[in-house]
Amino acid sequence: MYRLGIDVGGTNTDAVLIDGDLNITGEVKLPTSADVRRGISAAIAAIIQKSGINPKQITRAMLGTTQCTNAIVEGKHLENIGVLRIAAPATLGLPPMVDWAPDLRNIAAEVEIIGGGFEHDGKEIAPFNEAQARSFFERCKEKGIRSIAVSSVFSTVRNDHEERAETLCREIMGGDAYVSLSGKIGSMGLIERENATILNAALYKVSKMFIEGFIRSLEEQGIVNAEVYFSQNDGTLMNAETARKYPIFTIACGPTNSIRGASYLSQFNDAIIIDVGGTTTDIGILQHGFPRESSAAVTIGGVRTNFRMPDVVSFGLGGGSVIREKDGGVTVGPDSVGYQITKKALVFGGDVLTATDIAVRLGMARIGDPSLVSGIDQGLAERAMERIVTLVEEHIDAMKMSREDADVILVGGGSILLPDRLGGVKRLVKPDHFAVANAIGSGISKISGVYEKLVSYDETPREQALETARKEAVEAAIHSGAKPETVEIVDVEDVPLQYYAGSTCRVKIKAAGDLA
Numbered sequence: 001m002y003r004l005g006i007d008v009g010g011t012n013t014d015a016v017l018i019d020g021d022l023n024i025t026g027e028v029k030l031p032t033s034a035d036v037r038r039g040i041s042a043a044i045a046a047i048i049q050k051s052g053i054n055p056k057q058i059t060r061a062m063l064g065t066t067q068c069t070n071a072i073v074e075g076k077h078l079e080n081i082g083v084l085r086i087a088a089p090a091t092l093g094l095p096p097m098v099d100w101a102p103d104l105r106n107i108a109a110e111v112e113i114i115g116g117g118f119e120h121d122g123k124e125i126a127p128f129n130e131a132q133a134r135s136f137f138e139r140c141k142e143k144g145i146r147s148i149a150v151s152s153v154f155s156t157v158r159n160d161h162e163e164r165a166e167t168l169c170r171e172i173m174g175g176d177a178y179v180s181l182s183g184k185i186g187s188m189g190l191i192e193r194e195n196a197t198i199l200n201a202a203l204y205k206v207s208k209m210f211i212e213g214f215i216r217s218l219e220e221q222g223i224v225n226a227e228v229y230f231s232q233n234d235g236t237l238m239n240a241e242t243a244r245k246y247p248i249f250t251i252a253c254g255p256t257n258s259i260r261g262a263s264y265l266s267q268f269n270d271a272i273i274i275d276v277g278g279t280t281t282d283i284g285i286l287q288h289g290f291p292r293e294s295s296a297a298v299t300i301g302g303v304r305t306n307f308r309m310p311d312v313v314s315f316g317l318g319g320g321s322v323i324r325e326k327d328g329g330v331t332v333g334p335d336s337v338g339y340q341i342t343k344k345a346l347v348f349g350g351d352v353l354t355a356t357d358i359a360v361r362l363g364m365a366r367i368g369d370p371s372l373v374s375g376i377d378q379g380l381a382e383r384a385m386e387r388i389v390t391l392v393e394e395h396i397d398a399m400k401m402s403r404e405d406a407d408v409i410l411v412g413g414g415s416i417l418l419p420d421r422l423g424g425v426k427r428l429v430k431p432d433h434f435a436v437a438n439a440i441g442s443g444i445s446k447i448s449g450v451y452e453k454l455v456s457y458d459e460t461p462r463e464q465a466l467e468t469a470r471k472e473a474v475e476a477a478i479h480s481g482a483k484p485e486t487v488e489i490v491d492v493e494d495v496p497l498q499y500y501a502g503s504t505c506r507v508k509i510k511a512a513g514d515l516a
Helices: 036-051 067-074 130-142 160-173 190-202 204-220 240-245 253-266 338-344 355-361 378-399 413-417 434-444 462-480
Strands: 002-008 012-018 024-031 058-064 081-088 108-115 147-152 178-181 227-231 236-239 271-276 281-287 298-300 303-305 312-315 321-326 329-336 406-411 425-429 446-456 488-496 504-513
Touching: 002 036, 002 253, 002 434, 012 036, 012 434, 024 036, 024 338, 024 434, 036 204, 058 204, 058 253, 058 434, 067 204, 067 298, 081 130, 081 160, 081 190, 108 130, 130 160, 147 160, 147 190, 160 178, 178 190, 190 303, 204 227, 204 240, 227 240, 227 253, 236 240, 253 271, 253 281, 253 312, 253 406, 253 434, 271 378, 271 413, 281 378, 312 378, 321 355, 329 378, 355 378, 355 413, 406 434, 413 434, 446 462, 462 488, 462 504
Parallel strands: 002 058, 058 227, 081 108, 081 147, 147 178, 236 446, 271 406, 406 425
Antiparallel strands: 002 012, 012 024, 227 236, 271 281, 281 312, 298 303, 321 329, 446 504, 488 504
């Protein structure tokens, strides 16, 4: 029995086959096509043909995709939605989406702020205004809106009002209405959590598109016995049902897949991961075998959000980065020929000087026809490589947790651009199958569960609160599909909140286990 792992990047679509012992038995890398679904189908067909296996032997299929990110950044395929905030009268001065770009703000066809919400200790600020909520949902129904974003003050502490709103929504708009509740998506901070919830609701159509498209692509290639999973941005998997509810959790799953794949291939649990693609380089932190999450608010398509995201820095360096001479110096990117590299790069008979051409000219890689770049000036090539190395070393230093040299794992097809030694690095490892680490990360990932809540240690002793949190996180992982005997705690956060009275802490615990 086999697993199929696929990762769709901006430049390439990678696919791997993994056997029951988690050995890599086949891999392919194809240029990402304008039609993502056709590109996925082509990758599946190629890996089946290359491996020669019976498609019915594939029992699990995992996909990591950029479609949600692209939809937000490009403003395409987003659903018209209704936005309900339960926070009056406290937040009337700052309406939802107040700082959004006008074209993106237009996705909200109906917006309302009604009475309700809670204090940080769970006490009710104001009663839930059911009459206003009913009126809002009736207007949404009249306008044909099918997706609703609901947010409430301190819903991460207590979400009674959000759940009441969801019940009303389905009563009035029908049981198939798509409802996003902020308490299940974001963290502390009403506006940022609300923003993430609005984006999640707007991705309803996109999630349906990539889920159904992936299943159809599998069926077209004869893969009819596989359980389907999708990569999340915390380095774990979710099933199709969860992906439909929370498509926003697929955003930035590419870098996290690479981090998980790099960990598996190198057998490192703590390191800096450098993933060099065709257009960009992502640098992230591997911590206890999983991607380190960002502690800061993250901006997506100009929208500030606070839901879980990996601590990753991205910059314009990849195999397709365009090299130019300018004012006596050399520039690298940030523009790239992307998935057209096999047509436009010099080594493939094109007319654009790229970073790949520089690597081939300096003898660091053998790709395409090396004779086509033999005419590149040696001095130009060396200055370009010096600039590439400087870019990477500066970003490594920015990601370090201390001044000590760090272990670094190189993955991604574009990592051929980098030399065997880098400043500030203790051990530099480029493992086997490095070019498809992202697809491997998708294929070997685990199922997780997370518990997050504000806890007063004045009311509940710390050890008792943490033990309860651990049990809840384990149960959440099992409920999501993890094998009970394999579930373990992989991360614990216990952060005191100085701006609250008493000994209030933000407790967040994550558990993960193998697929059942």
